[in-house]
Amino acid sequence: MSRRLNAALVVAACAILLPGCGKRGETPEDRAAFGGVDAVVGQLNSFTAELTGAVESTPDTSAGVSAAQKLLDSRKAELAAGIAALKGDAKFRQDAAAKRKWLEAEVDDTQRVSQLRVKYADASLRDPAFKARLDKLVADYDAMFRDSAEH
Numbered sequence: 001m002s003r004r005l006n007a008a009l010v011v012a013a014c015a016i017l018l019p020g021c022g023k024r025g026e027t028p029e030d031r032a033a034f035g036g037v038d039a040v041v042g043q044l045n046s047f048t049a050e051l052t053g054a055v056e057s058t059p060d061t062s063a064g065v066s067a068a069q070k071l072l073d074s075r076k077a078e079l080a081a082g083i084a085a086l087k088g089d090a091k092f093r094q095d096a097a098a099k100r101k102w103l104e105a106e107v108d109d110t111q112r113v114s115q116l117r118v119k120y121a122d123a124s125l126r127d128p129a130f131k132a133r134l135d136k137l138v139a140d141y142d143a144m145f146r147d148s149a150e151h
Helices: 002-020 028-056 061-088 090-094 096-119 121-126 128-149
Strands: none
Touching (some): 028 096, 061 090, 061 128, 096 121, 096 128, 121 128
């Protein structure tokens, strides 16, 4: 019985003290910088799903790759600007949790797009033009991250 009471007291103490945990001197601007990461990551995840879906959802994968390339070309500048702004933010560069969240999203999303090469390896072997278009799609997607890394 005493152990249950002790456990309940520990849980209650944690529940009371947990909301007070955080960085000392954290300002609304600091929380906004982390929110900026959430916004950019959400935007990138959504776009990546739309991009890979354009390829995977069509029976004609060649047409799907072309549609995905058009989609990427139409939104690349906007996404790259958001990535560059995020990486250029001093608060972002100092926030380890925000950088970790960004890195996870960047790796996950680039891997999802790169996996298209594996998924369509047979088609790439049969059709060199398809392979070239797919390689360009993956390279252009990856370039969004490289271009913004210079900031």
